[in-house]
Amino acid sequence: MGRRKLxxxxxxxxxxxxxxxxARRGKSSERVDLYFxxxxxxxxxxxxxxxxxxxxxxxxALRAART
Amino acid sequence: MTEPSTALAELTEISSQIESAVLFDADGKVVxxxxxxxxAAQVATSARALLEQAGQIGGGDLxxxxxxxxxxxxxxxxxxxxxxxxxxxxxxTAGLVFYDLKSALRAAAKPAAKPKAAAKPKAKPKGTTxxxxxxxx
Numbered sequence: 001m002g003r004r005k006l007x008x009x010x011x012x013x014x015x016x017x018x019x020x021x022x023a024r025r026g027k028s029s030e031r032v033d034l035y036f037x038x039x040x041x042x043x044x045x046x047x048x049x050x051x052x053x054x055x056x057x058x059x060x061a062l063r064a065a066r067t
Numbered sequence: 068m069t070e071p072s073t074a075l076a077e078l079t080e081i082s083s084q085i086e087s088a089v090l091f092d093a094d095g096k097v098v099x100x101x102x103x104x105x106x107a108a109q110v111a112t113s114a115r116a117l118l119e120q121a122g123q124i125g126g127g128d129l130x131x132x133x134x135x136x137x138x139x140x141x142x143x144x145x146x147x148x149x150x151x152x153x154x155x156x157x158x159x160t161a162g163l164v165f166y167d168l169k170s171a172l173r174a175a176a177k178p179a180a181k182p183k184a185a186a187k188p189k190a191k192p193k194g195t196t197x198x199x200x201x202x203x204x
Contacts, residue, residue, distance in 0.1 A: 029135060029137065029157075029158070030135060030136055030137060031134075031135050032121065032132065032133070032134045032135070033132065033133045033134075033135075033161070034121050034124060034125055034129055034132055035129070035130055035131040035132070035133075035165075036125055036127035036128060036129055036130060037127065037128035037129075037130050038127055038128070040125070040127065042124065042125050044124070050124055053120055054117055054120060054121055054132075054134060055134060055136060057113045057114070057116045057117035057120065057134075058113070058117060058134030058136055058140075058141040059136055060109070060113040061109070061110045061113035061114050061117070061141050061152060061154070062136060062138070062139050062141055062154050064106045064109035064110045064113065065086065065087045065089075065102060065106065065110050065141075065154040066086070066087075066139075066154065067106065
């Protein structure tokens, strides 16, 4: 019985950890890549202050495209 | 000129990743779209604002943008005064999407080929025979 409880607890903790990691992964995949005519690329991750307003426009456009 | 709407129809047909696309000019006026007009206008406004704001960041000549969000990506490509915005599902193959968008922009800007005039059948001269080769050359 004790072993079963331990297994269930382990499973619950593992699931929570997985959900947390998945959510974190989803958030970190938010970014804006800017490609310039000279071939250079600037990649802005979601935690950068410059990316935030650009992502707002992108979300607005995606919402309009899908609704 | 290839109809812009035809170019967009071909784009969504060849690319399984592109959900919708809007072709618009520098003023944000929609030229063609695969979604209804009202929504296309909203997409064009947001995409233009995104491109304008992003253009102030690098300092160079911005030609294309990929904005990845948790539930999809927005691609914007600029070619002169014409721009195209497209939405895709999450984590698309960016290189392929950009290639398809640039091809669609070029197709929309390309002048249509004029239909060829029917060629006149050449009258065969009567009574002439092909000289036979001697076969010793």
